Amino acid sequence: MTTNTPKDIAGTDYPLGTLHILISELSERYSFYGMKAILVVFMTTYLRNEQGILDTMSEPEALMYHNLFHFLVYSTPIVGAILSDAYCGKYRSIIFFSIVCCLGHLALSLDETRLGLIYGMVLIGIGAGGMKPCLNAYVGDQFTKDNQHLMSKTYVYFYQSVNIGALLSSLLCPLILAYYRPSIAFAVPGIIMLFSTFIFIKGSKYYIHKQATKGILKLCHRFYYKKTPFKIILPIFIYSTIIGLLMAESASSWVMQAQKLNPYVFGYLWLPSQTGAFNSIACIAGAPLLDLIIFPFLSPQKELSKQKKIMIGFIFSSCSVLIILCLQWALEYGYKPSIAWHILPHSFLAISELCVLVTAINYTYIVSDKHLKTIYSALFLFTLGCGAPVSAMMRNLKWSNGDFIFSLPTYFLILCILQWMCVGNLLKKLAFIPDETAKKWLKHA
Secondary structure (H helix, E strand, O other): OOOOOEEOOOOOOOOOHHHHHHHHHHHHHHHHHHHHHHHHHHHHHEOOOOOOOOOOOOOHHHHHHHHHHHHHHHHOHHHHHHHHHHHHHHHHHHHHHHHHHHHHHHHHOOOOOOOHHHHHHHHHHHHHHHHHHHHHHHHHHHHOOOHHHHHHHHHHHHHHHHHHHHHHHHHHHHHHHHHOOOOHHHHHHHHHHHHHHHHHHHHHHHHEEEOOOHHOOOOOOOOHHHHHHHHHHHHHHHHHHHHHHHHHOOOOHHHHHHOEOOOEEEEEOOOOHHHHHHHHHHHHHHHHHHHHHHHHHHHHOOOOOOOHHHHHHHHHHHHHHHHHHHHHHHOOOOOOOOOHHHHHHHHHHHHHHHHHHHHHHHHHHHOOOOOOOOOHHHHHHHHOHHHHHHHHHHHOOEEEOOOEEHHHHHHHHHHHHHHHHHHHHHHHHHHOOHHHHHHHHHHOO
């Protein structure tokens, strides 16, 4: 391990390097979620051909492109993890993928045609995806034995920085798209991404750098002979796929549903692409609410088990799908509910993410081998991304006469049933191994 002299944030035991990482992550998430918030609306409203004439996509086509992009973002972490753990190390990998991400934003801002869209989505998908596991593991690398007890709190702050960036961008970027050109709406996230890269490089002298394994064969050897963590983490990976599916839906089909709702809330216009802000607000407010009130109330004597946290998460995510289903039925019968009803499903999904994803990220880092932490972080992100192609496949199934097999209400109902199957069966059959037992198991693996 190569390291700089660790410095703490003034008056605390938190490593100073984590402050740079958190600011960089907030900025990077602003750029990613800002671009993602306006992506579906851009494809269905503003997309042009080579002659500059409007050439927009249909809703099913836009959803397919969005879901493929979502899958790309959550599958490329494996590439980033291998590059990081086998060759370059986390620090250099993060810088490389940050630059790739900046190029993707540049492509979207310069070209409003399908060619620019594809180049931009592919570059951002590779950049943002490749960066994700490296940053997740790099946060944990900054802690030593003296301040390791602060790691779990720092991961909460890390997740909150993601939500703050997502909140700001989901409110501002749709307004920029509505009042200015799409090129400006995509350029602003690109500038913020450039700032994120600068802040991360600026903090290099405060980081603890851990060396890569040096070679793909050595990395594969370690992964093969360290199978234990995968057995421990597999249940969480399975559950996270369903959450990933709902995350993809909340940024695509939920936005399209919001376009058909009454956009005025207490006399104020609320853009459909801004509904994602409800999720971010609920995440920011929900994290302290869960940790300080709800979890201690449910288990006053000891920390609430991971099983129960994930059970709570799935119950809330099921409720979010039920509300979307009821709104869709109302639209089918000619009613036009207020867009304010979207506060509930986005808030419930946010609580579900806090219960499932934060638990999964922290636990994955704890039990994985020290040379494979980025790999396991990437595998977790890949399971999140697997929900998107499943969604795209189900949505595009057709009968021989060309009609869709699943109407939108039927599709949402299937998602809800799938949620309750997970709660009723998988969660009862698979048990998690306590952290201390997992650590002891790893020593003999």
